[in-house]
Amino acid sequence: MRATENKIHGSHRKILYPTLTRVRKAFLRAHHKVLTIDGRGNLFAKLKRTKPDIVFNWYSMPGIAQAYVPALLEKIDMPYTGCSALCHALAMHKGLASKVLRYDKLPVPPFTLVSRKQREPSRRVEFPVLVKPCSLGASEGVSEESFVESAEELPGAIDAALAVDKEAVVTKYISGRELTVGIIGNRKLQILPILEKQFDISSGAPRIFTERMKKKSAHWHYNVTVPNLKADEEAAVNKITTRAYRSMRCNDYARVDIRLDKQKTPWVLEVNTLPGIYPKFSPMARMANEMGKTAEYLALRILEEAMERHGL
Secondary structure (H helix, E strand, O other), X not given: OEHXXXXXXXXXXXXXXXXXXHHHHHHHHOOOOOOOOOOOXXXXXXXXXXXXXXXXXXXXXXXXXXXXXXXXXXXXXXXXOOOOHHHHHHHHOHHHHHHHHHHOOOOOOOEEXXXXXXXXXXXXXXXXXXXXXXOOOOOOOOOHHHEEXXXXXXXXXXXXXXXXXXEEEEEEOOOXXXXXXXXXXXXXXXXXXXXXXXXXXXXXXXXXXXXXXXXXXXXXXXXXXXXXXXXXXXXXXXXXXXXXXXXXXXXXXXXXXXXXXXXXXXXXXXXXXXXXXXXXXXXXXXXXXXXXXXXXXXXXXXXXXXXXXXXX
C-alpha cells in the first residue's frame, strides 16, 4: 500500500483500490497475466513463490524506506518498474539529492543541514528560508511556521522539523511560481504537460504546500492548473527537468518540482521518484488528462519502458 498517501488522505481504499483495479484491467486487456502481491508480510517469500517476469512497483513508504522493495528486487535479480533503490534513497534525502543536483551544476536553492546533535546551521543563512524534515514526503512536517523570515524564528522551526525527523534541511526560499513536471522514458524522454501549483495567499500566507493544505484538499485537481508559460520559459523548465531526471539516474518515470523565480530562472526543488498516478488525486494523472489520456495509459507506458529497459 502507499502509506504516505494513506496518511494524508485518510483511507487508502478510496485511492489505491479503485486505481489498482483499473490498472489491473488495463494490463489484462494488453494481454498480460497479472498477480497482485501485498507488500506487507514476507515479501521475499511471496516473490520467490510467484516468480513474476517483472514487478510493477507500487510500494511507497516514508523516507528512505521507499527504497526497500527495489533493494529486495535487486538482491534477487528480479526486474521491476521505476527508479533504483539508490535513486529512491538519494531522492528521499533532500540534502543528498541537492548535493547530487548541485554537483551536476543544476540550479538548486542554497541549503544547509541540521540534526538533533547539531541544531545550529553550519553556514550563514540568508532569509527567508524554509525548514523541512529531511527525509519525509507528502509535505509531512511542513507548516506555515516552516517559512522563516528571521534568526529569532529559526530555532523554533528547526525544533519542529527535528521532532518528526532526525535531520532537517534549511533551504533558501525562492519566491515565484511553482511548477511540477512529469517525465516518462529512459533513452528517449516524454515530457508530460506542465502543471502549476496554486496557493491560497489571501491571508498573506507563504507560497508553500503544507501538510494541512494537502489534508484539506479533497482532490489534486483543485490545487494544480495548466500554466500560461511563454515558449522560452517552457523550454527552460523542460531542459532543467530533463537534466534533473538524468542527474538523479531516474528510470521509467518521475516528477520534478520547479520554482520559476521573478527572473524566469527555474530552480529544482525536488525529484519525486515514485509519484502517484491516482485519478483525481495525483498531478501525474492530471497531466495524462491534459493529453486526453488516463491513469491506465500512464501505467502501461511505465510498464512498456521498464520491459524495454530490462530486455523483456
